[in-house]
Amino acid sequence: MVHTVLGDIAPEKLGITLCHEHIFCGSGDMAKAFGSRFYDKERLISAAVRQIREAKEKFGLCTLLDGTPIDLGRDVGLMVRCAEETGVNIVASTGLYYDERSFMHGADFGWITELFLRECREGMEDTWKTENPVLPGMLKCATGSAGVTEGNRMYLAVMGAVQKETGLPLFAHNEHRIHTGPVQLDVLEQAGANPEKIICGHASDSDDIPYLENLLKRGVFLGFDRLWGEEKHADTVCRLLERGWEKRLLLARDGGAFVGFGGRRFEAEMCRKENTFTAVLDTFCSMLRARGVSESEIGSMLVGNIQTLFA
Ligand SMILES: [Zn+2]
Incomplete structure (x- = not known):
């Protein structure tokens, strides 16, 4: 079963799914410290609800995988409200971004791992105390421009161990310009993670086919999840489709x-006209169709492969 913020559903019910998006992603510390001076939560919810509804009504969006880790302002209540008001499934994540936090220096691996495991089993924030605990349906880890540093290695090993114990899919943020993918995957696998449950994320930042294929050969899914409407992204997806990787590619906008x-x-963000939740389903899919990509191939990347990931 897939844990959405409103309860469990079967993988076959996920439908058209964007594999990596956010409702809110920023500093949870700033939001807590400055409250509505930093951002107005009610305005954000109404903007998000409008955008998600439009993606649902025009393009059949059924599920959003929200990739916000605990240290980028993950807010369970926000996701619950958006799911309730739109009827679109929202899957929340647990895990850490790549920044090394001073209060984490010297942290005990077992204790941190246990915190994450309890969250996965009992519920996020204080929802475990309620009648409706909200479970994360995904894990998140990240490696940034400094590569796999000592602190990052520890964060990755924690999430690798949590993946092994829970079996949950793991979205792995990468910096493909410096080829972090294989090194990060080594650490995750050494910690026990199953590569077939890993989305090697932000693959759209690279057009290096041999590099991307080497990752695919290790069994992961590639997240083409930063699709800003650039032609080269569509070209790279087409080249991988031609080389037989239809069943291992996922799409989103991040x-x-x-x-x-x-x-x-x-x-300023609230004044933007752009709806990020329609960008892939509208513009990017049109670019793929113009290149001769079939509806069945698009269906694999938006529906079928997600079901395989969660199966
Ligand atoms: Zn993201």
Whole structure:
């Protein structure tokens, strides 16, 4: 079963799924410290609900995999509200981003791993105390531009161990420009993770076919999840489809209703016309069709492969 924020569903019920998006992604510390001066949660919910509904009504969006880790402002209540108001399944994640936190220096591997395991089994935040605990349906790990450092290695090993124990799919953020994929995968596998449950994320940042194929040969799914509408992204997906990788590719935009990175301000983000949850289903799929990609291949990348990942 797949744990959505509103309860468990069978993988066959996931339907058209974007494999890596965010409702809110930014600093949870800033949001807590500055409250509505940092961002207005009600306005964010109404913007997210409008965008998700449009993606559902026009393009049949059925499920969003929200890839926000605990240290990028993951907010369970926000996801529950958006799922309730749209009828679209939202799957929340647990895990860590790549930044090494000072309060984590010297952290005990077993204790951190246990915290994550309990969250996966009993519920996120304080929902485990309620009648409706909300379980994460995915795991998240990340390696950034510094590569697999000592601290990052520990974070990765924790999530590799949690994947082994829980069997949950793991989205792995990568910096493919410096080829972090294989090194990160080594650490995850050594910790016991099953590569067939891993989405090697942000593969769309690379057009290096031999590099991408070497990752695919290790059994992972590749997340083409930063599809901003660039022609080269469609070209790379087509080359991998031609080489027989239809069953291992997933699509998304890595967007959100409010992504507060790079000093982006809430007010400015709320004025954007762009709906990030329709971008892939509209523009990018049209680019694929124009290149002769079949509906069946698109169906694999948006529906079938997600079911395999969660099976
Ligand atoms: Zn992301």
